[in-house]
Amino acid sequence: MxxxxxxxxxxxxxxxxxxxxxxxxxAWRGAPGLVQSGRxxxxxxxxxxxxxxxxxxxxxxxxxxxxxxxxxTSSLTTPGLYLMTALWGGQEGSLLFWSWLLGVFLSIALARxxxxxxxxxxxxxxxxxxxxxxxxxxxxxxxxxFARLDVLPADGNGLNALLQHPGMAFHPPMLYxxxxxxxxxxxxxxxxxxxxxxxxxxxxxxRRWLLVxxxxxxIGLALGGRWAYxxxxxxxxxxxxxxxxxxxxxxxAATAFLHSIxxxxxxGLFRTWNVALVLLTFCLSLxxxxxxxxxxxxxxxxxxxxxxxxxxxxxxIVVVAGSLAxxxxxxxxxxxxxxxxxxxxxxxxFLGNNLLFMGALFAVFWGTTFPIISEWVTGQKVTIGPAxxxxxxxxxxxxxxxxxxxxxxxxxxxxxxxSVGRLLARPAFLSLALVAALVAGGVRxxxxxxxxxxSAFAGAATILEIARGVxxxxxxxxxxxxxxxxxxxxxxRRYGGYIxxxxxxxxxxxxxxxxxxxxxEGALREGDVLTSGAYxxxxxxxxxxxxxxxxxxxxxxxVLQGDRSVGTVAPSRQLFRNREEQPMTIPSVLxxxxxxxxxxxxxxxxxxxxxxxxxxxxxxxxxxWLGLLVLALGTMLAAWPDGREQRVLDAELARLLAGRSSPRxxxx
Amino acid sequence: xxxSGGGTTGRTWPRGAAGAVRVVALATAVAVSxxxxxxxxxxxxxxxxxxxxxxxxxxxxxxxTIGAAPVDSAAASSTPVDxxxxxxxxxxxxxxxxxxxxxxxxxxxxxxxxxDEIRARLAAGADRAAIIQHFVDYYGPAxxxxxxxxxxxxxxxxxxxxxxxxxxxLVARIVRPGAGSxxxxxxxxxxxxxxxxxxxxxMVADRERGETP
Numbered sequence: 001m002x003x004x005x006x007x008x009x010x011x012x013x014x015x016x017x018x019x020x021x022x023x024x025x026x027a028w029r030g031a032p033g034l035v036q037s038g039r040x041x042x043x044x045x046x047x048x049x050x051x052x053x054x055x056x057x058x059x060x061x062x063x064x065x066x067x068x069x070x071x072x073t074s075s076l077t078t079p080g081l082y083l084m085t086a087l088w089g090g091q092e093g094s095l096l097f098w099s100w101l102l103g104v105f106l107s108i109a110l111a112r113x114x115x116x117x118x119x120x121x122x123x124x125x126x127x128x129x130x131x132x133x134x135x136x137x138x139x140x141x142x143x144x145x146f147a148r149l150d151v152l153p154a155d156g157n158g159l160n161a162l163l164q165h166p167g168m169a170f171h172p173p174m175l176y177x178x179x180x181x182x183x184x185x186x187x188x189x190x191x192x193x194x195x196x197x198x199x200x201x202x203x204x205x206x207r208r209w210l211l212v213x214x215x216x217x218x219i220g221l222a223l224g225g226r227w228a229y230x231x232x233x234x235x236x237x238x239x240x241x242x243x244x245x246x247x248x249x250x251x252x253a254a255t256a257f258l259h260s261i262x263x264x265x266x267x268g269l270f271r272t273w274n275v276a277l278v279l280l281t282f283c284l285s286l287x288x289x290x291x292x293x294x295x296x297x298x299x300x301x302x303x304x305x306x307x308x309x310x311x312x313x314x315x316x317i318v319v320v321a322g323s324l325a326x327x328x329x330x331x332x333x334x335x336x337x338x339x340x341x342x343x344x345x346x347x348x349x350f351l352g353n354n355l356l357f358m359g360a361l362f363a364v365f366w367g368t369t370f371p372i373i374s375e376w377v378t379g380q381k382v383t384i385g386p387a388x389x390x391x392x393x394x395x396x397x398x399x400x401x402x403x404x405x406x407x408x409x410x411x412x413x414x415x416x417x418x419s420v421g422r423l424l425a426r427p428a429f430l431s432l433a434l435v436a437a438l439v440a441g442g443v444r445x446x447x448x449x450x451x452x453x454x455s456a457f458a459g460a461a462t463i464l465e466i467a468r469g470v471x472x473x474x475x476x477x478x479x480x481x482x483x484x485x486x487x488x489x490x491x492x493r494r495y496g497g498y499i500x501x502x503x504x505x506x507x508x509x510x511x512x513x514x515x516x517x518x519x520x521e522g523a524l525r526e527g528d529v530l531t532s533g534a535y536x537x538x539x540x541x542x543x544x545x546x547x548x549x550x551x552x553x554x555x556x557x558x559v560l561q562g563d564r565s566v567g568t569v570a571p572s573r574q575l576f577r578n579r580e581e582q583p584m585t586i587p588s589v590l591x592x593x594x595x596x597x598x599x600x601x602x603x604x605x606x607x608x609x610x611x612x613x614x615x616x617x618x619x620x621x622x623x624x625w626l627g628l629l630v631l632a633l634g635t636m637l638a639a640w641p642d643g644r645e646q647r648v649l650d651a652e653l654a655r656l657l658a659g660r661s662s663p664r665x666x667x668x
Numbered sequence: 669x670x671x672s673g674g675g676t677t678g679r680t681w682p683r684g685a686a687g688a689v690r691v692v693a694l695a696t697a698v699a700v701s702x703x704x705x706x707x708x709x710x711x712x713x714x715x716x717x718x719x720x721x722x723x724x725x726x727x728x729x730x731x732x733t734i735g736a737a738p739v740d741s742a743a744a745s746s747t748p749v750d751x752x753x754x755x756x757x758x759x760x761x762x763x764x765x766x767x768x769x770x771x772x773x774x775x776x777x778x779x780x781x782x783x784d785e786i787r788a789r790l791a792a793g794a795d796r797a798a799i800i801q802h803f804v805d806y807y808g809p810a811x812x813x814x815x816x817x818x819x820x821x822x823x824x825x826x827x828x829x830x831x832x833x834x835x836x837x838l839v840a841r842i843v844r845p846g847a848g849s850x851x852x853x854x855x856x857x858x859x860x861x862x863x864x865x866x867x868x869x870x871m872v873a874d875r876e877r878g879e880t881p
Contacts (some may be wrong), residue, residue, distance in 0.1 A: 341840055351842060366824065374821065382810055383810050383811075385813025387759070388813075
């Protein structure tokens with residue numbers, strides 16, 4: 001069985017190498033036969049990769065512990081779902097999974113009809129197949145998931161208990177979907193640079209891929225945050241850990257691209273910049289993976305470190321240097337035909353957006369790599385913790401939220417500052433009124449007030465903008481519901497985008513609530529009460545249970561608000577068989593409308609009758625999850641194919657890039 | 669420089685890209701000089717610089733006496749030490765053993781002892797900076813979980829800020845209006861909001877032109 005799997009990967013590697021060479025040579029020499037064979041080889045490689053993944057999954061389900069990877073990541077008592085997810089529970093499996101996803105994505109991208117893009121696609125296939133060859137090569141030569149053990153163990157080691165959580169089951173694959181999805185626009189951009197076909201086709205081919213990849217990254221980050229919150233037990237969802245930052249950086253770059261691309265579609269602006277952003281986004285996903293996987297940066301959840309660092313570094317350097325060289329080489333072709341005419345214009349707003357996202361991106365990058373740089377240069381070890389990022393990055397992103405309220409109201413080219421001011425008067429007034437109410441209600445922290453004010457402003461501006469559209473349609477005689485649905489359905493990208501913006505507002509409210517978290521810790525006997533913020537915990541008793549794969553010690557508490565009981569929490573300590581040396585403390589959370597009560601077990605001693613518990617009260621944390629959900633739904637709405645809109649935009653862009661620098665036809 | 673031919677037209681991206689190099693250079697220069705300046709300020713001010721050290725050593729003795737009776741210090745939580753201040757200081761320091769957790773989050777006994785020491789020093793009247801300096805002297809700079817704002821390590825703060833400022837300057841240059849030629853074009857008709865509206869207008873115009881002859 002293992003031989004079959006390894007054989008498939010090896011063959012997939014061969015096919016991918018052939019696909020890369022054949023596509024490149026075919027495109028160079030203009031040999032359609034060779035190009036066609038390269039395309040088929042890439043499909044074959046994807047099929048073989050699928051076979052290898054299937055073999056590994058079957059081995060996991062059949063508990064074939066003769067395979068080291070199966071032994072390492074699963075055991076006889078591992079529940080079924082986690083047998084499936086063990087595929088990406090370790091380094092070797094992750095790489096196989098990654099290569100496979102990449103193969104599937106490239107195959108789908110190559111399956112589209114080769115009409116207009118016929119010049120682009122051979123190079124696209126060559127670039128994509130090269131990336132795929134690298135990852136498959138890692139699997140074949142350095143991180144073989146099908147390696148055998150010399151002895152046949154009776155039972156497996158089991159998946160790291162920390163990873164046995166539904167959020168963690170789907171967090172890595174979503175991120176991998178995002179990262180591999182980013183490879184598709186990257187390959188299109190490189191192909192466009194090589195072939196000098198920097199017209200509308202590469203952009204129209206890659207824009208939806210990027211949006212979908214961005215969505216997957218967002219969901220992946222959200223699930224990771226939820227997992228950290230539910231499992232890791234430090235009471236938060238985002239710790240600015242290098243691994244998290246590594247995934248956030250491409251997300252920030254992609255967010256910038258998703259905005260500035262609109263300026264290219266509508267006005268033919270920022271062409272160099274947009275190509276650079278696509279290249280940067282993919283390079284960042286590689287750099288991030290390298291930083292974390294190679295163990296250069298210390299991380300609390302470095303689950304899968306190994307010796308692939310050197311190869312990965314070499315590959316990352318080649319990709320980054322190659323992208324940069326290609327961009328500089330083609331710079332003369334990328335001149336924009338029009339220019340930004342006014343500070344009060346949509347173009348300028350997008351520039352501001354890009355500035356803020358690049359600023360946040362660089363701050364994250366700098367904070368993540370500074371400890372390495374500092375150690376190289378001065379020999380001094382330093383740590384850069386969450387407080388650094390909160391102080392530096394959150395204000396920048398707060399400014400982006402503010403701009404998010406203004407930008408959509410500003411017209412293209414040159415807007416009338418007074419009419420924009422009129423549109424913004426009501427949101428500004430609402431936001432000031434809210435601040436006044438909050439101050440009267442006792443909220444004093446400047447950062448919290450700023451966060452709420454900015455969120456209220458952007459939220460009100462967005463809602464009023466949607467309301468204006470609905471009102472315009474109502475004049476056609478539609479009722480509110482129909483008007484709203486038709487408005488959104490007829491202009492999905494725009495109104496999907498507004499829904500995403502509303503999600504960001506809700507998320508910002510949730511993050512701002514963080515300023516008011518409280519925590520308390522205490523040793524309690526039965527009946528004792530521990531107070532934190534507006535809540536108190538009363539200890540009700542011990543509870544011990546035994547399950548096939550673990551032993552669970554649990555302490556039961558009643559949550560009190562004033563004298564009233566509002567629910568219960570039962571934080572636990574779980575001892576997994578095979579991993580007794582690593583007991584896990586699993587927090588227990590009571591979700592209340594205005595915040596969570598989050599309890600974590602410290603000490604557990606039924607004989608002495610004492611339990612140590614830590615309780616966090618996290619205000620508004622529910623807004624974080626709700627905001628992310630709204631954001632994801634809005635993105636799906638915006639990403640849903642809309643042929644009409646696509647054609648209109650493509651035609652417009654093609655016209656703009658054809659060299660007619662006048663932004664509007666003067667014939668009429 | 670290779671694009672000297674483009675110099676006659678308006679401010680387009682490639683010219684911006686040439687400017688970007690300058691901006692990066694400028695921002696780096698600003699950041700470096702700022703940090704060096706800050707370092708020099710520290711070096712030139714021996715008196716205020718030495719005062720905290722003196723304070724620290726002074727506190728160490730009192731800290732030791734209190735530390736000798738840890739049970740008391742734990743029980744005597746009624747002493748007028750602001751617990752929020754203890755947590756604030758503890759949150760700025762890392763556990764010396766496990767990576768990336770601060771003293772508040774970490775469950776290890778070492779961190780509990782360090783928290784007790786912070787409380788004791790606060791009770792003895794030490795300020796936040798002096799307490800942090802004490803731990804830095806003992807465990808090395810990695811015990812702080814945010815770098816200081818001054819000195820060479822201050823580059824951690826000033827380089828991103830410098831780049832952001834430089835970027836803002838670059839954006840301001842790009843959108844600077846009224847560089848002469850663009851004016852006539854800009855004073856045109858009102859804006860078209862939606863791409864549909866634009867496409868529709870064009871379609872109607874085309875059709876009318878096609879049907880009238």
